Amino acid sequence: MTKTIKHQFFFPHPPETVWEYLTKPELMGLWLMKNNFQPVLGHDFQFRTNPIPSLNFDGIFHCTVLEIDPARKLSYSWRSGPGDGEITLDSVVVWQLQPTDKGTELFLEHSGFEREENLNFYNGLMDGWLKNLHKIANHLNAAPNGNTNA
Numbered sequence: 001m002t003k004t005i006k007h008q009f010f011f012p013h014p015p016e017t018v019w020e021y022l023t024k025p026e027l028m029g030l031w032l033m034k035n036n037f038q039p040v041l042g043h044d045f046q047f048r049t050n051p052i053p054s055l056n057f058d059g060i061f062h063c064t065v066l067e068i069d070p071a072r073k074l075s076y077s078w079r080s081g082p083g084d085g086e087i088t089l090d091s092v093v094v095w096q097l098q099p100t101d102k103g104t105e106l107f108l109e110h111s112g113f114e115r116e117e118n119l120n121f122y123n124g125l126m127d128g129w130l131k132n133l134h135k136i137a138n139h140l141n142a143a144p145n146g147n148t149n150a
Contacts, residue, residue, distance in 0.1 A: 003122050005110040009133040012103040013140050015071040021136045022095050031135035041068055055120050058083035089118050
């Protein structure tokens with residue numbers, strides 16, 4: 001039953017600018033969740049949100065940076081559960097950035113939805129990731145010249 005979420009999204013900005021939204025904790029917090037991310041191979045970090053008891057989710061995604069190639073590729077584990085160290089979702093998020101003449105193609109692949117109990121997460125994240133990509137676009141378009149340092 002393994003399911004994978006795949007999205008492709010175009011940004012009229014260079015890969016380095018899009019990359020900042022994938023790797024700077026304060027920018028990630030604008031479109032995704034509070035976090036303690038660092039773009040360092042092997043770094044363990046967390047995304048935190050409100051618990052969702054109906055999904056058997058305590059509100060914490062436990063992650064580890066698996067691969068990092070600046071402005072090209074980022075991958076991290078995405079694990080969660082009901083708490084007390086129990087993990088019921090063990091998945092992987094992969095971001096790939098491809099420069100184009102007019103900006104950046106961003107590819108997202110979120111894989112590892114293997115258990116039947118993961119189907120609700122899969123369904124929620126299928127739409128949720130797309131909404132979050134639109135949030136990145138809105139922030140980029142609101143920044144002067146797409147500059148995240150403003």
